[in-house]
Amino acid sequence: MITDIRAATLETLPDSEAVALRMADLLVEGILAKTDGLFRVALSGGSTPKRLFEILATPSRAKLIPWERVEIFYGDERHVSEGHADSNHTVGQSVLLSRVPVPAQNIHAIPTGATVEEDAKAYEKTLQAAYGATTLDPERPLFDLVMLGLGTDGHTASLFPGQPVLKERTAWVGTAAPSTAPYERITLTYPAIQSSALVVFLVTGASKVEMLERLVEGDSSLPSARVTSEGRIIILADRAAVGEDA
Numbered sequence: 001m002i003t004d005i006r007a008a009t010l011e012t013l014p015d016s017e018a019v020a021l022r023m024a025d026l027l028v029e030g031i032l033a034k035t036d037g038l039f040r041v042a043l044s045g046g047s048t049p050k051r052l053f054e055i056l057a058t059p060s061r062a063k064l065i066p067w068e069r070v071e072i073f074y075g076d077e078r079h080v081s082e083g084h085a086d087s088n089h090t091v092g093q094s095v096l097l098s099r100v101p102v103p104a105q106n107i108h109a110i111p112t113g114a115t116v117e118e119d120a121k122a123y124e125k126t127l128q129a130a131y132g133a134t135t136l137d138p139e140r141p142l143f144d145l146v147m148l149g150l151g152t153d154g155h156t157a158s159l160f161p162g163q164p165v166l167k168e169r170t171a172w173v174g175t176a177a178p179s180t181a182p183y184e185r186i187t188l189t190y191p192a193i194q195s196s197a198l199v200v201f202l203v204t205g206a207s208k209v210e211m212l213e214r215l216v217e218g219d220s221s222l223p224s225a226r227v228t229s230e231g232r233i234i235i236l237a238d239r240a241a242v243g244e245d246a
């Protein structure tokens with residue numbers, strides 16, 4: 001049964017630290033509950049996840065996780081050279097992945113060394129190899145957890161307003177060239193995000209008040225509000241993003 005954003009659970013937490021801690025708990029719970037195969041997670045980009053990554057890398061938390069059973073993907077990537085400061089993988093690698101014993105073969109950065117179309121195709125092949133099929137089975141989600149952020153224009157991953165990739169219903173990975181953000185982008189498409197047991201939005205800060213309100217209302221003019229899941233959708237927001245701190 002497909003869940004849409006209007007059926008999402010909104011959890012309001014005191015501050016961004018509490019949001020990061022709650023996300024860390026959800027990840028630990030999910031990983032420990034997974035008994036058949038690797039726990040496949042798509043990390044979100046931008047600045048919000050950084051504190052979560054720091055928390056997961058702290059020894060007291062890291063030792064709770066059987067990292068050999070975790071397989072890391074990204075929801076999207078900026079099409080910049082490997083190691084570029086604005087790359088989502090550069091942040092993920094430096095703040096978390098280089099500090100925990102997740103096997104290197106379980107880490108799948110989105111390639112950025114060829115053309116954006118070639119790299120998107122290559123990433124789709126990586127996803128299909130991990131999944132073991134080239135078509136998505138609604139009964140068998142591609143991801144155990146997809147983490148998403150919320151942009152101040154209502155985008156999520158790199159599903160930006162007005163981009164052709166919003167119409168993609170077959171490919172698992174697409175590209176975007178938003179005029180409102182630097183760099184070309186590679187992104188999971190809606191069908192790939194929908195193939196998930198759990199989608200969690202992380203939304204913090206007063207700058208997100210308007211978009212969070214419209215997301216929760218299911219305003220389908222926002223790309224983020226068109227996200228669906230074969231499983232559950234949770235929105236973790238702090239009081240500032242909900243507008244309670246005003």
Ligand SMILES: O=C(O)[C@H](O)[C@@H](O)[C@H](O)[C@H](O)COP(=O)(O)O
Pocket residue numbers: 044045046047048049075076077078088148149150151152155156157158
């Ligand atoms: O690559 C990216 O930028 C992200 O994937 C993007 O979708 C991000 O999650 C939102 O723009 C929120 O970004 P902040 O967390 O920095 O507000």
